[in-house]
Amino acid sequence: METFLPDVERALTGETGAARTADLATIQSTMSDGSGRGPYHILNANVVLAGAVERRWRLRGGDNFVFTRYHCGSCATGWINTERFLGGRLTLATAMAISGAAANPNTGGGGVGLTRNRSVSLLMALLNLRLGYWCRSPRYGAGWFRPNHFIPGLVQAFGLHKEDSRFIEVSDGGHFDNLALYELIRRRLKLIILCDGAADPKFGFADLNTLRRRIAADFEARISFDLGEGTPEDLIPNRLKALFPDGAGYATDGDVAERGYLLARISYADGSTGVLVYIKTTLVKDVSFGVKAYKGAHPDFPDETTADQFFDEEQFDAYRELGNFLAGDMIRRTGLAAKLDKIASTGKWPAPKSAAKRRA
Numbered sequence: 549m550e551t552f553l554p555d556v557e558r559a560l561t562g563e564t565g566a567a568r569t570a571d572l573a574t575i576q577s578t579m580s581d582g583s584g585r586g587p588y589h590i591l592n593a594n595v596v597l598a599g600a601v602e603r604r605w606r607l608r609g610g611d612n613f614v615f616t617r618y619h620c621g622s623c624a625t626g627w628i629n630t631e632r633f634l635g636g637r638l639t640l641a642t643a644m645a646i647s648g649a650a651a652n653p654n655t656g657g658g659g660v661g662l663t664r665n666r667s668v669s670l671l672m673a674l675l676n677l678r679l680g681y682w683c684r685s686p687r688y689g690a691g692w693f694r695p696n697h698f699i700p701g702l703v704q705a706f707g708l709h710k711e712d713s714r715f716i717e718v719s720d721g722g723h724f725d726n727l728a729l730y731e732l733i734r735r736r737l738k739l740i741i742l743c744d745g746a747a748d749p750k751f752g753f754a755d756l757n758t759l760r761r762r763i764a765a766d767f768e769a770r771i772s773f774d775l776g777e778g779t780p781e782d783l784i785p786n787r788l789k790a791l792f793p794d795g796a797g798y799a800t801d802g803d804v805a806e807r808g809y810l811l812a813r814i815s816y817a818d819g820s821t822g823v824l825v826y827i828k829t830t831l832v833k834d835v836s837f838g839v840k841a842y843k844g845a846h847p848d849f850p851d852e853t854t855a856d857q858f859f860d861e862e863q864f865d866a867y868r869e870l871g872n873f874l875a876g877d878m879i880r881r882t883g884l885a886a887k888l889d890k891i892a893s894t895g896k897w898p899a900p901k902s903a904a905k906r907r908a
Contacts, residue, residue: 592721628686649679778810808874
């Protein structure tokens with residue numbers, strides 16, 4: 549909370565310390581000017597549904613659960629006005645913490661993993677090894693209560709996480725969609741910029757593949773890499789290309805990839821389309837000396853284990869510099885900077901080219 553929501557005045561002077569106002573701002577106050585204009589924050593979580601009656605939610609282990617300025621909930625649990633949810637007490641800091649509550653029984657990355665095992669989950673629940681958050685289901689309206697180890701903790705430990713349960717457990721959004729793209733696809737956005745910073749040392753793109761399957765099943769939306777602006781293979785360091793797929797291609801030396809971003813087409817069910825700008829933490833040729841030096845001392849960078857929750861200054865700066873370079877490179881190479889300048893000066897998004905100009 550104090551890292552990501554510091555007091556602004558203190559942060560601007562370079563000071564650290566207790567964030568006095570961080571745990572006072574409620575989720576419904578994130579956009580308080582009443583204009584209805586952005587940014588509109590969507591904090592993604594997962595509602596645990598390991599015992600759901602609906603087979604799809606049971607197999608996935610949950611459903612995407614969101615906290616927003618106006619509503620909280622999911623398709624499985626229904627929705628409720630944010631000002632009524634938890635008696636209006638839900639703070640932005642708490643919602644952020646729930647969104648990152650990774651270790652929890654009956655969950656796993658994308659809904660799979662060891663902690664989905666019923667025996668392991670039961671042991672974790674009995675020992676209270678959980679980061680998830682208990683609350684009243686939106687299906688049953690407003691209200692707030694103080695959960696404890698027995699109710700609903702012990703009861704739910706025996707696999708009673710159902711879509712019609714009075715109390716629900718919400719956990720890390722990565723247990724459903726680690727890219728936080730699901731709700732943006734639901735809203736059929738025209739431009740999505742996605743930063744994938746997950747630890748993926750083998751470049752299996754598991755999160756992207758899980759997301760592609762779910763948006764196809766739930767929204768009939770498709771992501772395709774046919775815009776001539778890169779494919780997932782371009783993001784893979786040269787030394788790993790012979791392994792993707794296994795045994796194909798020719799290995800070349802080096803830890804660098806051809807690019808750190810790609811553009812993809814999103815095809816929605818209503819026939820409309822959007823553009824996905826996909827940025828992934830990978831090393832490219834012209835990164836800074838500091839990033840290269842950190843890589844030399846830490847071979848796993850930029851895919852160090854997420855079990856490391858305590859970044860020192862050097863480590864934090866290496867990831868910050870890499871992300872800054874990849875984003876800047878994407879903006880330059882796609883011409884996005886010029887487009888954004890035009891938007892800023894005119895207040896309008898550039899009109900699409902006519903069909904005749906596109907054919908030309």
